[in-house]
Amino acid sequence: DQQVKQNSPSLSVxxxxxxxxxxxxxxxxxxxxxxxxxxxxxxxxxxxxxxSIKDKNEDGRFTVFLNKSAKHLSLHIVPSQPGDSAVYFCxxxxxxxxKLVFGAGTILRVKS
Amino acid sequence: xxxxxxxxxxxxxxxxxxxxLSCSPxxxxxxxxxxxxxxxxxxxxxxxYFSETQRNKGNFPGRFSGRQFSNSRSEMNVSTLELGDxxxxxxxxxxxxxxxxxxxxxxxxxxV
Numbered sequence: 001d002q003q004v005k006q007n008s009p010s011l012s013v014x015x016x017x018x019x020x021x022x023x024x025x026x027x028x029x030x031x032x033x034x035x036x037x038x039x040x041x042x043x044x045x046x047x048x049x050x051x052s053i054k055d056k057n058e059d060g061r062f063t064v065f066l067n068k069s070a071k072h073l074s075l076h077i078v079p080s081q082p083g084d085s086a087v088y089f090c091x092x093x094x095x096x097x098x099k100l101v102f103g104a105g106t107i108l109r110v111k112s
Numbered sequence: 113x114x115x116x117x118x119x120x121x122x123x124x125x126x127x128x129x130x131x132x133l134s135c136s137p138x139x140x141x142x143x144x145x146x147x148x149x150x151x152x153x154x155x156x157x158x159x160x161y162f163s164e165t166q167r168n169k170g171n172f173p174g175r176f177s178g179r180q181f182s183n184s185r186s187e188m189n190v191s192t193l194e195l196g197d198x199x200x201x202x203x204x205x206x207x208x209x210x211x212x213x214x215x216x217x218x219x220x221x222x223x224v
Contacts, residue, residue: 032210034212034213036215041200041218041220042217042218043116043118043202043215043216043217043218044155044202044215045215046212046213046214046215049212051210089155091155093210097143097160097162097167097168097209098143098145098160098167098168098204098206098209098213099145099157099160099168099170100145100147100155100157100204100213101157102147102154102155102156103154104154105154
């Protein structure tokens with residue numbers, strides 16, 4: 001039972017353009033969402049988070065949008081840079097305590 | 113500020129043996145959680161400890177156990193290792209519930 005889904009296994013974007021990574025969830029109890037970036041053989045690096053009381057959160061080049069009615073969130077990276085090439089994971093939490101449910105990840109490739 | 117530190121980074125064990133992995137959280141963080149990453153199952157939650165008490169547990173067999181010490185450092189143990197336990201084991205720490213969760217670099221376990 002995949003509660004968090006990242007339906008695009010990979011995404012290729014030109015340097016300087018916008019990267020949009022999508023994530024869908026099924027559990028309506030999820031109310032805290034995080035995005036992580038990961039390189040092979042390394043731990044995930046936190047990028048940005050959003051609480052369900054908001055519908056948008058920005059941090060530099062990264063913006064996360066949350067649509068609660070559609071149970072959908074997206075991460076926008078503007079402008080995309082070659083160093084952004086990595087695997088991006090969406091994660092959700094809803095219970096008391098820090099139990100994260102992760103999506104399968106999306107491989108982002110930014111071409112120069 | 114030091115990040116989440118995990119030791120050892122790499123280890124090879126024989127089927128049937130047991131292994132103990134260690135994690136030092138970011139200073140001041142009282143929540144420590146563990147995750148397993150495999151190619152087939154992705155990132156899966158193992159358990160979370162807060163102030164030396166297990167607060168959440170994932171769907172793993174009892175061979176997987178953990179503990180947290182009074183200084184918030186944590187260990188996880190896997191007994192009677194199976195080939196399928198080969199994975200990247202990640203530790204994460206956080207101040208508390210609904211705070212950013214930071215990951216360590218992980219411990220690569222290979223069971224032969």
